[in-house]
Amino acid sequence: MSRESAARFILPFLGLAAVLALWTVVSHTVAADLPSPWKTWTESKRYIFEPFFKDGEMNQGIGRLAFYSLVRVAKGYLLALAIGTPIGFLLGLSRGFHSAFDPIIQFLRPISPLAWLPLGLVVFQKSEPAAIFTIALCAMWPTVINTAVGVSGISQDYLNVGRVLKLSKFKMMTKIIIPASLPYVFTGYRLSLGLAWLVIVAAEMLTGTPGVGGFLWQEYNSLVYSHIILSVITIGAIGFVLDRLMGLVEARFKSV
């Protein structure tokens, strides 16, 4: 192994060690309530080694909790794609639709999930649909905007081929517009998935539903702070894996 590749292999571990050291120092000095890395590990390892145990509604292995969260995110995310993709195509295809709805979209886009969730609870009266509604509403914007950009940016050359051949509206969509905008659409899908995963924690915290975010909030209230850190690390790890998986899917469509 050359010096450079050795450094590339070792440096991430050195970085990790530095962060753990800083964490240890902070937990022993300024923040006395912050559990040290070792304490976090000893109090959390059962949740990791037995990821699917279930002692009660809110005391379950991290695998089980992550599964609940993932299912909830999947529902909200699919809803976001189902709503966001057609809106994106309409925005990109129709000037009238763009003029009518783009201002509203730009206005709704920056609204935080924390603001939508109470509204969802009012509308749906139940925490589960309210959480899914919030995830969908917050996660769909990158899909909407990337799809719209992809569709409106299709090369005139491709559109001219369709015009010369006088393709029907349906063929124009399936043979030219959809395949040409697919790379952008999938960039939107990847960003939307990241957002959906961000929103899940807020949604579960506020609704108290079982899942990684719900567990995090409950352990805060029960003063088991090491489990907050366990949840945070789990959320980060899953988010990272999801992004990489979507990145692979995206690359597949970009290579066309």
Added chain:
Amino acid sequence: MAYLEVRGVEKSYTTSAGITRVLGGIDLSLDEGEFVAVVGYSGSGKTTLVSLIGGLILPDAGSIVLDGAPVSEPGPERGMVFQQYSLLPWLSVYDNVALAVDAVNRGVGAAERKRLTEEFIALVNLTPAQWKRPRELSGGMRQRVAVARGLAMRPKLLLMDEPFSALDALTRATLQDELLRIWGERRSTVILVTNDVDEAILLADRIYPMTPGPGAMLGPVIEVGLERPRHRRHMSLTPAYQKARLGIVEFLRACRRGAA
């Protein structure tokens, strides 16, 4: 009235820098089965002329009539072969050609459409590559697909916009010879726009030189008095070839001197 009549066609573009008059009154006529070339410097408005005849853009003034019908929109009866190929990169060679075959043969059975698609691919010698995507092909092969697609539209008029200018000289010569062969077999009506004088003489029956823009116009038509079938070899030594070449080059040079 000729098969294609272009009369007094003008076109200007408005940009932030102001109005550019690209074409200043173009007259051109073409009989059925004729191969006509328009030769001019790059940037003189040749692509604009092709786009106008193709119906992709509309003229500010003047009229374009093909086979008695005014041109007001694009359509497969005016098949186009573009300089940058414009193949759909997500479709195979077969599917790119099939898109055109299907578009002009609505109501024809699937087996017959498949036969037609294969026939046009074979015409440009691409049968072994028919399931490849455009990015797997060389520039010359891509332009062959574009030619096959243009012919597959069974157009009344085939418009070719500098079809070979992006290719290296050897590939260009091969494709010119192939086009010569295909045209000899099918006698399509073709307008070829090019900046290559020799290409125009090799392929066309008549050549219109185009003055450099802005406000480009067509000069007096030059008849290419070469017998068909034509062959590249020895052709450049014939008096007819040299006469045509001299006519075009003199005209274009005179225009440039006048403009400079």
